[in-house]
Amino acid sequence: MRAIVYDEYGGPEVLRMAEVPDPKVGPDSVLVRVKAASVNPVDWKLREGYLDGIMDAFFPVIPGWDVAGVVEASGAAAPEFGVGDEVIGYVREDVVRRGTYADKVAAPVRALARKPGNLDWAQAASLPLAGLTAYQALVHALKVTDADTVLVHAAAGGVGTFAVQIARVFGARVIGTASERNHEFVRSLGAEPVSYGDGLAERVREIAPGGVTAVLDLVGGPALAVTGEVGAPGVREASIVDVSIKERGGTYVFVRPSSADLTALVELVEANKVRVQVSEVFPLEKAADAQRRSAEGHTRGKIAIEIG
Structure with a gap:
């Protein structure tokens, strides 16, 4: 072959x-x-x-x-x-x-x-891989509900597009970082877009004065530092990039094969809740x-x- x-x-x-x-x-x-x-x-x-x-x-x-x-x-x-x-x-x-x-x-x-x-x-x-990564991070690690405001870093990327939609399925409010050219796309997924880079914390605080309750990091580096500035008391964190997040009390997510989780994603796709x-x-x-x-x-x- x-x-x-x-x-x-x-x-x-x-x-x-x-x-x-x-x-x-x-x-x-x-x-x-x-x-x-x-x-x-x-x-x-x-x-x-x-x-x-x-x-x-x-x-x-x-x-x-x-x-x-x-x-x-x-x-x-x-x-x-x-x-x-x-x-x-x-x-x-x-x-x-x-x-x-x-x-x-x-x-x-x-x-x-x-x-x-x-x-x-x-x-x-x-x-499969990107969808499962988002699903397992949000459902199993962060346990997102309709009471949450979730910050998703790199919301227009492969995992980010799924993360925004899945968080919205569970009723959460979603703020997504993205470049300016991707803001309308991120908005179409159901998130409120903000530009990444200098001043990110201020921009997030402006639209979520009470802070975010959960953060999903898909890029690592400076993105993790922002959590302390925009997180509400008791904010939960997960990262698929930076294992050091565990030292902060967060969860590092390395996606695992799961027929059950993948079937749940298939059902969301067929219900037109995730594209x-x-x-x-x-x-x-x-x-x-x-x-x-x-x-x-x-x-x-x-x-x-x-x-x-």
């Missing part, structure tokens, strides 16, 4: 198209014919070796953790999905080896859910360009890779 691989850590130039053996299907897995994958910042960070300290890499590596496709075969202990079922998944192993930038993927059923009927393949592949924003779609052979675009950090929503 075709796959994008890399044989060593490095820049996007190390990515190449290759013919590799079809994956073996374990008892708890299904074989998925991939229709689309999506690009996440972790893809190029893994490729550059940033996570080598916590995840072993076995070269050649196939990148990618998001998948949307059609089941072609089921393992002996995987009755949840049958041949022909359309599925999506956040397919992460505990090592860096077999990813989703490929014609076929062997995916454990614990990482899968049925594909939303109202999404195309590129949109469907763009939901998936895809900014660009690249063919598989242009995966390096897709990762370059992601690394620029200016994408509105998600970048997808069309495969099948």
Whole structure:
């Protein structure tokens, strides 16, 4: 089968198209014919070796953790999905080896859910990792309710677009940081946009004088320092970028595969409460360009890779 691989850590130039053996299907897995994958910042960070300290890499590596496709075969202990079922998944192993930038993927059923009927393949592949990150941060870590005012940093990005919408589903008021050019987009998601940068705390306080009750950090760095200036008493914090947030009493979120959480997201999408924003779609052979675009950090929503 075709796959994008890399044989060593490095820049996007190390990515190449290759013919590799079809994956073996374990008892708890299904074989998925991939229709689309999506690009996440972790893809190029893994490729550059940033996570080598916590995840072993076995070269050649196939990148990618998001998948949307059609089941072609089921393992002996995987009755949840049958041949022909359309599925999506956040397919992460505990090592860096077999990813989703490929014609076929062997995916454990614990990482899968049925594909939303109202999404195309590129949109469907763009939901799992980013959507689960937002969902698990807001629902499990921050436990957001309709009593909250939530500040979402980087509200126009891949995770941020989902975070704004999910927080609104739970009835929270949402303030989202974004560049000026993305303010109308963030507003369309249901948030009150504010520009990031110098004076952010004052701008947030101006529209939320009583302070925010929860903060979701998706960028790290100076964003964390703002919480002390804009937080109401007892403010809760979560970050997907900066593990040092735990020293402040906050929660560091590293998204986990969860069929139950992914199914909950599918139901929100099918109820038209959450929409998936895809900014660009690249063919598989242009995966390096897709990762370059992601690394620029200016994408509105998600970048997808069309495969099948």
